[in-house]
Amino acid sequence: MSKLFQKEWVCSVCLLAVLLVIWEVTVKYFEVPFFLLPAPSGVLTSLRDGLSESLTSRVGFYLHTYYTVSEALLGFLIGSGLGLILGTLIAQSPFVGRVFLPYIVAFQSLPKVALAPLLIVWFGVGMTSKVVIVAMLTFFPLLVNSIAGFESVDRDLLEMMRSFKATRWQIFCKVRFPSALPFIFAGLSMAIVYSLIGAIVGEFIGGRHGLGILILQMNFNMDMQGVFSVFVVLSVIGIAFYLAMRLIERRVVFWASRSRDVIEL
Amino acid sequence: MTSFIELRNVTKSYRTLQEEDLLALQDVSFEVGKSEFVSVVGASGCGKTTLLKIIAGLIPYSSGEVLIGGSSVKGPRKDIGFVFQQPVLLPWRTVLENTLLPIEVMGLPREEYGRRAQDILDRVGLSGFSNKYPFELSGGMQQRVAITRALVYDPDVLLLDEPFGALDAMTRESLNLELLRIWSDHRKTVLFVTHSISEAIFLSDRVVALTPRPGRLADVVEVDLPRPRRLDVMQTEAFGMLAKRIRSLLGIGEEVGGIE
Ligand SMILES: Nc1ncnc2c1ncn2[C@@H]1O[C@H](COP(=O)(O)OP(=O)(O)OP(=O)(O)O)[C@@H](O)[C@H]1O
Ligand SMILES: [Mg+2]
Numbered sequence: 001m002s003k004l005f006q007k008e009w010v011c012s013v014c015l016l017a018v019l020l021v022i023w024e025v026t027v028k029y030f031e032v033p034f035f036l037l038p039a040p041s042g043v044l045t046s047l048r049d050g051l052s053e054s055l056t057s058r059v060g061f062y063l064h065t066y067y068t069v070s071e072a073l074l075g076f077l078i079g080s081g082l083g084l085i086l087g088t089l090i091a092q093s094p095f096v097g098r099v100f101l102p103y104i105v106a107f108q109s110l111p112k113v114a115l116a117p118l119l120i121v122w123f124g125v126g127m128t129s130k131v132v133i134v135a136m137l138t139f140f141p142l143l144v145n146s147i148a149g150f151e152s153v154d155r156d157l158l159e160m161m162r163s164f165k166a167t168r169w170q171i172f173c174k175v176r177f178p179s180a181l182p183f184i185f186a187g188l189s190m191a192i193v194y195s196l197i198g199a200i201v202g203e204f205i206g207g208r209h210g211l212g213i214l215i216l217q218m219n220f221n222m223d224m225q226g227v228f229s230v231f232v233v234l235s236v237i238g239i240a241f242y243l244a245m246r247l248i249e250r251r252v253v254f255w256a257s258r259s260r261d262v263i264e265l
Numbered sequence: 266m267t268s269f270i271e272l273r274n275v276t277k278s279y280r281t282l283q284e285e286d287l288l289a290l291q292d293v294s295f296e297v298g299k300s301e302f303v304s305v306v307g308a309s310g311c312g313k314t315t316l317l318k319i320i321a322g323l324i325p326y327s328s329g330e331v332l333i334g335g336s337s338v339k340g341p342r343k344d345i346g347f348v349f350q351q352p353v354l355l356p357w358r359t360v361l362e363n364t365l366l367p368i369e370v371m372g373l374p375r376e377e378y379g380r381r382a383q384d385i386l387d388r389v390g391l392s393g394f395s396n397k398y399p400f401e402l403s404g405g406m407q408q409r410v411a412i413t414r415a416l417v418y419d420p421d422v423l424l425l426d427e428p429f430g431a432l433d434a435m436t437r438e439s440l441n442l443e444l445l446r447i448w449s450d451h452r453k454t455v456l457f458v459t460h461s462i463s464e465a466i467f468l469s470d471r472v473v474a475l476t477p478r479p480g481r482l483a484d485v486v487e488v489d490l491p492r493p494r495r496l497d498v499m500q501t502e503a504f505g506m507l508a509k510r511i512r513s514l515l516g517i518g519e520e521v522g523g524i525e
Contacts, residue, residue, distance in 0.1 A: 156353045159323055163347045164367040165340075174366070178357050255356040255398060 038225040046229035059214075061233050067209035068199050069237060071127055075134020076195040080188060082135070083142030090143075091150030091180075092172075104143065112136050113201050120206045130202035130210070137198040138191035142184070149183025150176055182256040185249040192241045196234065268296035269454050270320060270422065275329035277315055288479040289315045292329070295473050295485055300452040302445075304465035305473045306511060312480030313458040314350060317424050320456065321347050333422070343371060346415035348425040352407035354399040354414075360386065361395040364414045371418060378417055385413045388443060405432040409440070416447065423448075423455045429464070438496060441468060449493070462515075463499055466490075466507050474514040483514040 020040045026032070027039040034042070053060020090097045116133050123129035153176050161171045203212025211230050218226035277290040289312040297303045305313050318324045320331055322340045331338040333345075354363045364382040368375060386395060389409040399407055408431055415423060429437045445468060448455055459465050465472045466488055474483040488507060490498055498504055 154353075156349065156351060157355065159318075160347075160349065160353045161370070163321060163323060163341050163345070164370040165343055166370045170370050174369070175355065178355070253357075255400065 035222045035224050038228055042225040043228040043232065046223070046225040047232055050226070050229055050233070061211075061214075061230070064209055064211045064214045065233065065237065067127065068196070068203070068211045071130040071199040071202065071210065072134055072195040072241075074127075075131040075198060076138050076191060078131065079135030079138035079195075080142040080191045083139040083187070083191075084146050084184060087143040087146030088150065088177075088180075091147045097147065104140075108140055108144065112140075113198075116201055116205050120202070125206040125208060130199050130207065133202040134195045134198035137194040141187040141190040141194065145183045145187030145190075146180060149180030152183060153179040181253045185245075185253055189242065189245050189249065192245045193238065196238050196241065200234070267299060269299040269301075269334060270297040270456065271330075271332040272296070272320070273330040273332075275316075275319060275326050275331060277312070277319060277324075277326045290319075290326075291479040291481050293475070293480065293482050294329075295482060297454060297456055299454055301471070302448055302455045302457065302469050303471050303473060304457045304459055304469040305475060306459060306462055306465045307475030307480060307515065308477045309460060311475045311477040313460075313475065314426055316475075316480065317347070317426050317456065317458055321345055321424050323347075343418070344420050345422045345424060346418070346420035348408075348412050348415045348423070348428045350426045350430065352399070352404070352411040354407055354410055356399050359396050359398055360391065360402070360410050363399065363410055364417050367414060367418045373418060381419075382413060382417045385416050386410075388447075389413060389440065405436055408432065412440075419451070421454060423453050423457075425455065425457045427458055427460065430460075437464075442496075444468070445494070462508050462511050463504075466504060466511070467494060467496075467499060472507075472511060474511055476516065483516075486511055486514070 024040045027037060038046075050059075050061040053062070055062045057063060090100050113133070115136065119132050119136075120129045123132055157175050157179065158171060161175055166174070199210065200212040200215075203210040204216065207213055211234055215227055215230050218224075218230065273294050275290060275293045276288075278286040278288045281287050293316065295303075305316060307313050315324070319326045320333070320338065322338045322342060322345075333342065355366065358366070361379070361382060364386065365375065365379060368378040368382075383395065386392065389412060391406060391409055391413070394402065394406065399410070402410070408428055412425075412428055415425075429440055432440065441464065444455075447453070457465070457468060462472075469488050472486045472488060474486065475481065476483045486507060490501075490503060490507075
């Protein structure tokens with residue numbers, strides 16, 4: 001399993017190297033203007049410059065990363081937390097579930113980022129508005145997945161618990177909640193990716209700090225190398241978020257991933 | 266002998282998704298005495314699982330009456346241990362934690378019953394597996410964990426639904442002997458569902474034969490073979506006569522297979 005994983009890993013890195021070389025050569029050969037598409041070597045220079053700025057510099061990465069990551073994580077915690085709680089409550093009663101269902105479907109089909117300008121008006125250009133946008137985006141994956149998770153519970157397990165005269169609360173803690181966990185983690189993996197999107201979109205619409213603001217400034221200055229270097233920083237953050245989530249998932253719902261391994265090999 | 270489990274004209278029909286009534290059991294009446302070992306045999310789909318779950322109070326019945334110790338069954342009871350047809354283990358719990366699930370649910374002392382669980386696991390041949398997870402076990406081993414889980418809180422009544430159905434003949438025979446030992450050591454009342462006629466005769470004081478669709482009582486056959494029984498009792502003529510009797514009750518001709 002781990003060997004297989006390493007092989008894929010090496011291939012991915014090689015592919016990246018090849019693409020970068022093609023890109024570099026193309027840009028140099030066709031003399032593409034720097035304000036349209038920068039060469040990878042130039043992006044690397046900007047990346048180094050951004051990283052060598054001080055922690056509090058407005059043109060470096062650190063300050064803006066701090067704001068974007070804080071907005072994303074805070075919004076993620078609030079949004080997914082509320083989604084999980086509400087989903088869990090709804091799943092306990094089919095009646096309540098049916099009452100809420102039309103609203104859930106309606107909100108889910110609404111592109112939530114469309115509400116972003118409104119939220120800036122309501123909550124100002126500070127961090128709060130971004131946290132609210134992120135919370136809104138991360139709320140639904142958890143709501144929907146936790147409901148699906150609780151519905152997926154094996155009926156035989158419930159019957160087994162009933163045979164011991166287990167109470168509703170005991171059945172919830174010992175069977176229903178753990179059964180729903182793989183679904184809940186699928187929701188969390190989705191939400192952690194959305195959290196970064198939400199923070200950047202929020203910053204685009206209005207704000208003072210954050211990597212989204214940095215992109216806007218560099219764009220305004222025609223500093224395409226800089227814009228691309230922020231893309232690199234954003235993808236590193238995104239990958240780190242996702243991998244951290246998967247790592248926690250493997251720890252917590254070990255039984256689901258272990259049984260998957262068995263099938264894979 | 267005083268009857269401990271008593272069924273009087275129990276009838277059960279299921280509501281299917283097509284809104285039709287499916288008659289699973291019809292007018293089933295029999296008794297199981299205290300500390301008696303009774304088996305239920307019948308073809309697949311004749312209502313054996315249904316019957317057992319009704320006695321355990323897990324599903325409602327349509328009409329008739331089910332009594333345990335003189336009182337009518339209204340729901341699950343703590344003095345019944347149920348072994349389902351499938352192991353039904355929690356995948357996130359180790360073998361030992363799975364067997365202690367009823368102990369936690371019933372609020373019994375963990376220490377004391379932990380030792381008991383370990384003892385039973387040893388007896389069913391799972392000594393080194395307490396800390397393994399169900400997905401690391403074979404189907405037969407999982408079923409033995411389920412049996413341990415039903416025994417650990419020491420219920421007076423054991424309801425076993427084809428517990429050894431997934432096992433090979435050899436493991437099955439040794440577990441049958443172990444079950445007989447547990448039964449005779451602790452004098453439990455056992456109702457054992459199987460589709461193996463010879464297994465039913467070997468284990469039981471009496472065998473309840475059900476006819477298929479709807480499940481109706483064909484007859485209750487007294488097994489008057491002396492105890493303790495050894496495996497070679499299966500080669501005796503008395504055993505053969507009983508098997509033949511039950512086979513004819515189930516309406517299985519000599520040449521038609523389907524049931525052992
Ligand atoms: N939940 C249910 N809803 C509708 N019909 C059911 C349900 N459970 C069982 N039945 C029907 O009731 C009949 C008896 O089922 P049951 O599971 O009791 O059989 P069984 O004797 O245990 O069979 P097997 O030996 O294959 O386990 C079958 O015809 C089955 O189709
Ligand atoms: Mg059955």
